[in-house]
Amino acid sequence: MSRSTVLGFGFVILSAFFFAVSGPVAKALYGAGWTPGSVVLLRLVGSALLLAVPTLAALHRRWRLVRRHGKLLLVYGVVCMAGMQGTYFVAVQHLSVAVALLLQMMGAPLIIVAWLWARSRRRPAAITVVGIVVSLAGVLLVLDLRGATLSVPGVAAALASAACLAVYFFVSSHQSNAIPPLAFTGLGMLVGALTIGVAVATGLMKGRFSASEVDFAGAVVGWWLPAGLLVVFTVGAYVCGIVGLRHIGATVGSFLNLVEVPFSAFAAWLVLAEALTPAQMVGGLVILAGTVFVKLGESRAGSRVAVAAD
Numbered sequence: 001m002s003r004s005t006v007l008g009f010g011f012v013i014l015s016a017f018f019f020a021v022s023g024p025v026a027k028a029l030y031g032a033g034w035t036p037g038s039v040v041l042l043r044l045v046g047s048a049l050l051l052a053v054p055t056l057a058a059l060h061r062r063w064r065l066v067r068r069h070g071k072l073l074l075v076y077g078v079v080c081m082a083g084m085q086g087t088y089f090v091a092v093q094h095l096s097v098a099v100a101l102l103l104q105m106m107g108a109p110l111i112i113v114a115w116l117w118a119r120s121r122r123r124p125a126a127i128t129v130v131g132i133v134v135s136l137a138g139v140l141l142v143l144d145l146r147g148a149t150l151s152v153p154g155v156a157a158a159l160a161s162a163a164c165l166a167v168y169f170f171v172s173s174h175q176s177n178a179i180p181p182l183a184f185t186g187l188g189m190l191v192g193a194l195t196i197g198v199a200v201a202t203g204l205m206k207g208r209f210s211a212s213e214v215d216f217a218g219a220v221v222g223w224w225l226p227a228g229l230l231v232v233f234t235v236g237a238y239v240c241g242i243v244g245l246r247h248i249g250a251t252v253g254s255f256l257n258l259v260e261v262p263f264s265a266f267a268a269w270l271v272l273a274e275a276l277t278p279a280q281m282v283g284g285l286v287i288l289a290g291t292v293f294v295k296l297g298e299s300r301a302g303s304r305v306a307v308a309a310d
Contacts, residue, residue: 008247011240012256018237020263023101025216025230026089032212032223036089037196037205039230044081044193046231047238048186055186065179066187073184076171077191081238084164086196086205087157094154103155105258106136107162112169131293135258138290141283169253173245181242185235252294258287 026039059066066073091100113132117123171177177184200207213220245253262283 004247008244008253009256011244012248012253013244013259015237015239015241015244016257016260017263018233018240019257020260021267022230022233022237024267025226025233028214028216028226029223029230032214033208033210035206035208036086036093037200037207038209040082040085040089040205041193041196041200041207042209042227043085043230043234044189044196046227047235048189048193050231050235051182051186051189055183058180058183058186062180069177069179072171072174072177073179073187074191075167076184076188078195079164080168080171081188081192082195082199084161084168085192086199087161087164090205091154091157091161094151095158100154100158100161101261102139103158104161104165105261106139107159108165108169109135109258111163111166115166127293131290133290134293135287135290138283138286139258139261141279141286168241169245169257172242173249173253177246181239181246184242185238188238189235258290261287 022043026034029039088100088104091103095103109132113128179187196205199205211223214223214226216226241253248256
């Protein structure tokens with residue numbers, strides 16, 4: 001693998017880790033009386049404020065880039081920030097976290113592959129198909145679905161979140177986007193915060209906050225500690241995601257992001273005392289193996305296209 005690919009893998013894995021840790025932290029806030037709308041609004045407003053100064057610095061004398069990529073930025077903020085987080089937390093209200101995460105994580109890569117297949121009219125390489133099957137098998141190993149119940153609204157919200165996640169991979173990997181990753185994230189957070197703010201103000205999402213103490217990682221702490229960590233993890237997840245996806249692309253990135261599932265299991269064990277199982281550990285390794293197959297398949301497909309062009 002090239003240095004760029006290795007760098008991309010590293011940043012996407014780090015992004016997946018930050019996303020994964022955010023879930024259990026948010027769940028700790030739920031226990032203190034917070035709602036999905038309040039948690040998402042906190043994440044976006046806090047992240048936008050945290051990135052305000054770096055965003056302004058990165059865009060010094062470069063505001064023309066914002067005008068040039070305004071539509072892409074709007075999609076990123078509304079769909080990838082507000083839409084992806086909002087629909088996921090709605091899904092969690094109706095489904096178990098395991099099922100909601102399964103539908104989101106499995107749905108996004110399949111949507112991406114199907115979209116690229118329909119757009120290019122080229123069937124994915126056999127090794128890519130093998131990578132898809134192996135990666136999804138790894139997810140099934142990590143998630144314990146025994147006794148799970150489904151609901152139509154929950155499934156619809158989880159699939160909507162998967163579609164938003166697919167858009168996130170496409171937008172984040174956009175090679176022509178010249179806005180610096182830090183600034184792009186900061187502006188996206190602002191657009192997403194405004195979107196969720198409207199949803200909460202109109203009653204589309206419930207936004208109940210609480211100043212009660214929180215049971216967090218085996219200790220009772222003030223609400224501000226998990227809230228602050230949630231903001232920091234959110235910023236890290238999106239910034240690392242953009243940097244990594246610009247190196248490895250949407251297809252590979254979407255499958256590599258499946259490592260978020262075992263990361264979530266580990267974070268749940270650390271923060272919420274939910275134990276890991278041997279199957280979950282094996283599942284994480286299987287997901288990584290499947291991602292390597294997908295990358296190999298994409299590389300071979302690119303080589304065939306290059307040869308055909310010659």
